[in-house]
Amino acid sequence: MVSALMRQEPTVLARLSFLPAGDMLHLSVITHAEIHYGIGRIPPGRRRRSLERAYALLLPHFGQLLDVTVVIAEGYAGIKAGLERRGIVLPENDLWIAATAIEGGQALVTDDSHFAAVPGLTTENWLRP
Numbered sequence: 001m002v003s004a005l006m007r008q009e010p011t012v013l014a015r016l017s018f019l020p021a022g023d024m025l026h027l028s029v030i031t032h033a034e035i036h037y038g039i040g041r042i043p044p045g046r047r048r049r050s051l052e053r054a055y056a057l058l059l060p061h062f063g064q065l066l067d068v069t070v071v072i073a074e075g076y077a078g079i080k081a082g083l084e085r086r087g088i089v090l091p092e093n094d095l096w097i098a099a100t101a102i103e104g105g106q107a108l109v110t111d112d113s114h115f116a117a118v119p120g121l122t123t124e125n126w127l128r129p
Helices: 002-006 010-017 029-040 046-062 070-085 092-104 113-117
Strands: none
Touching: 002 010, 002 029, 002 046, 029 046, 029 092, 070 092, 092 113
């Protein structure tokens, strides 16, 4: 959803505007790294500068980035082992992001349907009405 916010997707912006007062968006350091990686892959130029600017403007709205802790690392290991037993393989970074959301008791806002395989993870898709 960070990419959708950077593109100023109307559906996502509308959902954001309806967040109850006091609710806060959080961002995993893993997602932060993924965004920087994605931008860094783009050749220097106007498009890259535009994305860097869009992310820099968006980042303060997330408050403090959520670091990976020992408890999150243990949660990641449990999620990965449990999914592997079921024959399910998810991208590594997505497992870390899921573990972060579960540990924080937070819903993960995503358009990736494979997160439905993660037990105990609540997801929301702000791109779908």
